[in-house]
Amino acid sequence: MNEEGVQTTMETSVKPIKKMKLYGFNNLTKTLSFNIYDICYTSTEAEKQQYIEYIDEVYNAQRLTDILTEVSHIIGANVLNIAKQDYDPQGASVTILISEEEIQKEDVVCHLDKSHLTVHTYPESHPYRGISTFRADIDVSTCGQISPLKALNYLIGSFDSDIISLDYRVRGFTRDVQGKKLYIDHRINSIQNYIDAKTKNLYNMIDVNVYQENIFHTKMMLKEYDINNYLFGITEDDLTPKERKHINQLLKQEMAEIFYGRNLPTLKQ
Numbered sequence: 001m002n003e004e005g006v007q008t009t010m011e012t013s014v015k016p017i018k019k020m021k022l023y024g025f026n027n028l029t030k031t032l033s034f035n036i037y038d039i040c041y042t043s044t045e046a047e048k049q050q051y052i053e054y055i056d057e058v059y060n061a062q063r064l065t066d067i068l069t070e071v072s073h074i075i076g077a078n079v080l081n082i083a084k085q086d087y088d089p090q091g092a093s094v095t096i097l098i099s100e101e102e103i104q105k106e107d108v109v110c111h112l113d114k115s116h117l118t119v120h121t122y123p124e125s126h127p128y129r130g131i132s133t134f135r136a137d138i139d140v141s142t143c144g145q146i147s148p149l150k151a152l153n154y155l156i157g158s159f160d161s162d163i164i165s166l167d168y169r170v171r172g173f174t175r176d177v178q179g180k181k182l183y184i185d186h187r188i189n190s191i192q193n194y195i196d197a198k199t200k201n202l203y204n205m206i207d208v209n210v211y212q213e214n215i216f217h218t219k220m221m222l223k224e225y226d227i228n229n230y231l232f233g234i235t236e237d238d239l240t241p242k243e244r245k246h247i248n249q250l251l252k253q254e255m256a257e258i259f260y261g262r263n264l265p266t267l268k269q
Helices: 045-058 061-075 103-109 150-158 195-204 241-261
Strands: 029-041 078-086 092-099 116-125 131-144 164-172 203-207 215-222
Touching: 029 092, 029 150, 029 241, 045 116, 045 131, 045 164, 061 078, 061 092, 061 116, 061 131, 061 150, 131 164, 131 241, 150 195, 164 241, 195 203
Parallel strands: none
Antiparallel strands: 029 131, 029 164, 078 092, 092 116, 116 131, 164 215, 203 215
16 A cells, blocks of 8 residues: 555556366356546636536547447457447447457357446536546456457546546356356456556555455556646636635535536535
8 A cells, every 4th residue: 555545566567366177167257446526616607518418529420439449459359249329418428249259140149138338428517616527437348268358448547537436246157177256367356456557656545345245446547637637718817826726626626426426515615
């Protein structure tokens, strides 16, 4: 642990416990789910609409499809089918069905409910404080030896994220040739094991893990930021010192509430 309570390690690859001989197919299901949040200050309705239009353009269904397709390549999966949709007035969804083996007609049905990649986006805003928040929910679920953790750093790097909430779980069991159940096939004590050092240096992180159930949870909040990256249509130079302080307080409160998962008392001006 470092001074901020962050568990750190240099391990970045998915390491198997040991080479094991299985009886039949590896039935373990590994699911990586995370929410990313991008926050912006929009002082007028016009700026709010411009921000939503910007988000819809940058994170449209086609770009999200490109991101998830690259994820499938990184983890070594084969794409079976892609479904994508942009929504009016805002938002997008993409679902990709994948398999560990090469695509064969007789394999499609058995893989539809086992391995998939999904992303859904949710732009929203505070009714009167001028805060707009973009959320993307991403799920990478695999069955067999392929691991979604291999794509973790690519996914984090594909979005501008102020807050990231990560969940990883291994479900089910597989058997070795002696019939012994195996509930996990790789070493892990934290999702942080698989986040690169440069990224970890940018965020404060906390873990909530249930080791005996193979459930791992990590929350990340950006340590420092430039207010200019959170203004839409204006720059810091356009603000008075009082306005700058007020906006910083709003941004910090929004980040803290998302990070801790609860409404907090309004910060004093």
